[in-house]
Amino acid sequence: MTETRYSPLHQVHVDAGASFTDFAGWQMPVSYGSDLGEHHAVRTAAGIFDISHMAEIRIDGPDSAAYLDYALAGRLSVLDHLQAKYTLLLDEQGGVIDDLIVYRGAEGNSFLVVANAGNRLPVVLALQERAAGFKVAVADESDLVSLIAVQGPVSRPIVEKVLGLDLSELKYYRGVETTYRDQKCFVARTGYTGEDGYEIYVGQYNATALWNDLVEAGEPHGLIPAGLAARDTLRLEAGMPLYGHELGLETLPVQAGLDRVVVLAKEGDFVGRAAIEAGPVPGARVLVGLTAEGRRAGRAGYGLYSGDELVGEITSGALSPTLGHPIAMAYVDPAVAEPGTTIDIDVRGSRIPATVVALPFYKREKQ
């Protein structure tokens, strides 16, 4: 058992009355009172999330672009400065070590790789190992950097006011470098909720001040602090995979519907290429969405049946707060993966019919 870790914002959450949960060894806020209220706030106004547990790894050096094309599944060398990309770190067998966001810095060869808290060590180790032969430096900056997400339709004026920026021209998956309290700060239009919003990377000593400024500026707009419970239902509605649930070492990207993220067309080898080209074994399960009626939700680990035959397993599931009915992501046999197919969820001994649907469950209206 490793030592429990605390966000630099821990005291802020305690003062706000948060309840906490262990997440990948971190004590993180699970809710500040009502996870449903927090969920709805993000869909209709805005929520502020502490995601300082995420890992940030800086890649720099003359070979950084070529190195990332080799180390990761995507083509990162084509990123513009201040552009972000969702990508995967694969092992030699094509399994997913982690899913990542990679940002290219404002100038030069600097990139920032953002990994899940629970995968910090394997990601850092793999990135360091793969650096052999490349002129790059791999630096784990996770302990220096705090990450605050402001998500929801009214996020922009809140972030603009606090940081003194005009973000009207900032496109989705693009970022801007700025300063907060005379320290470097990076704002990206990214997120994990299915809403418009921003993720702000700030030095850990300024995290509390930034959080408080955002909460104060956001209150008139309906912004409230939101915890990991709301974050999970939000990302589930948006059909976004969660590592350890929809992604893992045993899963090839194509099974998770992430084949578009793996760029086989890029020149040169990359780790996992041979396995990806060979493809999964015939009949390998694939990720689908499921919806059901009523209010009893299928949850992670519940079996899926077609008649008496076990045809799959739920990886994430909940009663959708936005849609009002149960939703789930599940791995199923290809024979039952077609949208419109009906299968049964075994909800603690009783069968509940569910329909296979295309992901996501929820898509925001583009403004």
Added chain:
Amino acid sequence: MADPTTLQYTAEHEWVLIEGDIATIGITAFAADKLGDVVFVDLPGEGSLVTEGSVVGEVESTKSVGELFAPVAGTVTEANDAVLADPSLVNSDPFGAGWLIKVTYSELPPLISYANYQDLVGE
């Protein structure tokens, strides 16, 4: 709302109010808080026979499922329709409007006092 200090408790985070031969059963504020926002409650119907310690219902939040155990053996005389219609009552008033079932019983098993329950949940 019942006075929590006068109720009896179980290690499964349920409270029991004894009035004559009727036991009213609910889950504690501690349990409701741990579950998060309750979105679905499944309760046994009126007339159901329940045995002590058996699972007789479910209390689901967005993030998890809690099972309802019968703290006493007996017959269900009433399930709280208000909670079935509005499960959030379990969060907003766990010791009052958020009660779950009433059971007639003939024998009362050993239950936990308020003070000992507070010790159990570390409060």
